[in-house]
Amino acid sequence: GQKLFVIAGPDSIESEDMALRHAWMLKEITGRLGVPYAFKCSYDKANRTSGKSFRGPGLKEGLRILKRIRDEVGVPVLTDVHETSHVGPASEVVDIIQIPAFLCRQTDLVEAVARTGKGVNLKKGQFVAPKDIVHSARKAFEAGNPNVLVTERGSTFGYNNLVVDMRGFAQMRDAGLAVCFDATHSVQLPSAGNGETAGERRFVSLLARSAAAAGIDALFTEVHEDPDRALCDGPCSLNPQMFEDVVRNVLSIRRVLGHEPG
Amino acid sequence: GQKLFVIAGPDSIESEDMALRHAWMLKEITGRLGVPYAFKCSYDKANRTSGKSFRGPGLKEGLRILKRIRDEVGVPVLTDVHETSHVGPASEVVDIIQIPAFLCRQTDLVEAVARTGKGVNLKKGQFVAPKDIVHSARKAFEAGNPNVLVTERGSTFGYNNLVVDMRGFAQMRDAGLAVCFDATHSVQLPSAGNGETAGERRFVSLLARSAAAAGIDALFTEVHEDPDRALCDGPCSLNPQMFEDVVRNVLSIRRVLGHEPG
Amino acid sequence: GQKLFVIAGPDSIESEDMALRHAWMLKEITGRLGVPYAFKCSYDKANRTSGKSFRGPGLKEGLRILKRIRDEVGVPVLTDVHETSHVGPASEVVDIIQIPAFLCRQTDLVEAVARTGKGVNLKKGQFVAPKDIVHSARKAFEAGNPNVLVTERGSTFGYNNLVVDMRGFAQMRDAGLAVCFDATHSVQLPSAGNGETAGERRFVSLLARSAAAAGIDALFTEVHEDPDRALCDGPCSLNPQMFEDVVRNVLSIRRVLGHEPG
């Protein structure tokens, strides 16, 4: 087995200070746990349920902050893009470019991201079967980029609910894909709040453990110093202590199953 | 009741001649049936399952052809856009701009389309409950555009399948929305083919009748002179005779229920 | 086309008087509308969410009342059975024996019901695809009974919700089955109440119209003189006026589509 790769950070850049603080904190925790780590943060929440919700600092200011984090904290940085015009600017700053789940079938976006040569984190759409995401990944491969991580974040299950089909991890790995589990967005209850997407933080750890037992290459989770005050997806976010506990549990399961070296 | 509005056309512009021919043919059929009509055609299939599939003539050439159709055939024209940068050029040509289902939560795209003042056809995502699409529509309303049509095209139902929840038409109308039924894409079996989305043409008429009985404001269906040779979504497309039969049945049901004037 | 067959009645026998009254009333309404009719009523609600809910008068007393209705009102009578031991007694009284949805795969029960020679109303399980219910029906056919009606009552859609897949009516008819639509139980929200199954009466008419437009042989709906006081499934039941309106709409749609003779 290979070492688990961890992607973590606050959902969105609420302020420059806040983002920097989280990057240092998460670098410290993951360093202590001995896991390879990338800092995740969004500069723009482009698909909120309501048009009036918080979106973030925007592309230019967001990338400036992410560059500062990359330079000062010394961690690889991941962010998500929403249109092809964002791909060039993002690729000058970040190490991994993420394609949002709703956009996972947008050929131009996948190809543009792939052509940057940066790492590609392709979120699997809530409407895509595990065995079918390989078609989207292939768009990136055929654009010349083999560094594609496919991220599970739940499948549509009736209305306002998602379910994680653990069989999917094996199906995606059997298709030759490196797979990540996004434990945060998998506990969303889409639009179930009052014009907002709700979430069930209490299931993040459980699902992360189950996914680890199924077999994953990477773990994605959002962390906020005070999740109940987060400006986006707080109900799904972990606080730092929960994050550390989740990673410890995931690593323990991986070790006992022989998935983790050492 | 108000007259049914019909949106129809081939899935994509396979050639200039082909698009023109279809526009004339559909104008003739809908004229004979006495239904208000808009010609639908895509200049780019931006989210095919495979990156190697046919996509169309592209934005510039596609809009030139759609303009010629609008001018020469004298019908309102609808097309779909995939990035905010397409919205301006599209708005100079078409009467109704369509927001694809996967993109129905992309705030910037919805707002940009709405701000053009053109008609907005907002496809309901396969992952959105009927009662929740109002949040996306509200983004358009709040951008100052009241002319929003919301289009049902099926909900994710397990893997590689969609189901049309007829209750949704009432829920959306109760929310104050004008609703359209896309009978073509509702019979898709996503990615169920060999690296392609399959479809079941034989259910188009049945679902259109059921939706008409539930209560709709508009009907959307793709029509191709030879569906089995269509370059995209052929398995879901009707031929011209089927289209005429479907519209006749839908009108009959509407009249008998008092939904159609006259 | 053949004439629509209507199965209607209160969910359960709340009292002898109440059952008789409803049978007369529904005979009068259906007679006026000119539709063949069978009276439906359960003697036992054997699978309530809670063990403490109302269940009915039981097998012996229930059958006595149903016999009186059959003799005095002069209508065919339908009831549902829950164990093979009920089949013999029920077959001495009723014209059509119904197999509950949860029990549709119980081979012994299906065969025992079929062997009585009475009409068989096989409810399709919420967990059975339309194309698969033919396997259950075949158990009845192979027991020598060709008089099998298969009844759609919704498919499991996430938790606490059902969806009616209108394509199923065609798939079942294509398999050679006579199909009925149970508009009452299709609007259930299983266990969604506080330890009870809730329901959305307002969708009964809409779904009945949609099913009629799709193509059905029979319509099943529960009717109660005062649905809000019904002892079981009140939230899904129609009052007599609603019932009459639903049947009228269904007949209108059938006539205009050429499904109904006359």
Place this chain on the structure above:
Amino acid sequence: GQKLFVIAGPDSIESEDMALRHAWMLKEITGRLGVPYAFKCSYDKANRTSGKSFRGPGLKEGLRILKRIRDEVGVPVLTDVHETSHVGPASEVVDIIQIPAFLCRQTDLVEAVARTGKGVNLKKGQFVAPKDIVHSARKAFEAGNPNVLVTERGSTFGYNNLVVDMRGFAQMRDAGLAVCFDATHSVQLPSAGNGETAGERRFVSLLARSAAAAGIDALFTEVHEDPDRALCDGPCSLNPQMFEDVVRNVLSIRRVLGHEPG
């Protein structure tokens, strides 16, 4: 944590010798692994997709064989019942009586089983949300039997497919229920074969590991000396070596999470 309880055996009694042989073999394996164990076998497959499929030796002969196994092999025995009339005879032989998933809401059956005072294994219906199975369990509790195990075996997910929602284990435990995971029936693809239920054995181990990581009290799995020749549910059954590996993995995960004593 408490020790994991294991329920295992062939799906059905194919012959007296075969059942005895499996009981000895599984007693040996579980004894070696140090896990408490009950032998599971059905005397009747009462709900096969096809009426022509193998069903087993029937109640009387089946119970005779199970009694012999209980007496000679010295293991607790579990079997499933399908009608209330089976409950008395079964209770004279077996230690745990199982209520099939399709029958989990049948009040009479649940109460009759509970009143025997034997252990109750209540399978959760494929159509029941985790938070709702407590209503069925309560029917047993209120009949005076606290020894109820609730068994997850997948939820209906579109047609011909099941998904295991790992969140359910926590929801059921939070409701005060002891929970078991049936790894065999969770990999069924209902009716997906040619008039048969298919299955994906390769996911049994993965789902058992994921469930163990989520937190379970018991594990249920069917084992056959030669699964490809099993007369029922062979595609879902493990062979003895696979079974041993699955239990070892599950125990390892439980130990590392502190769920297993020792």
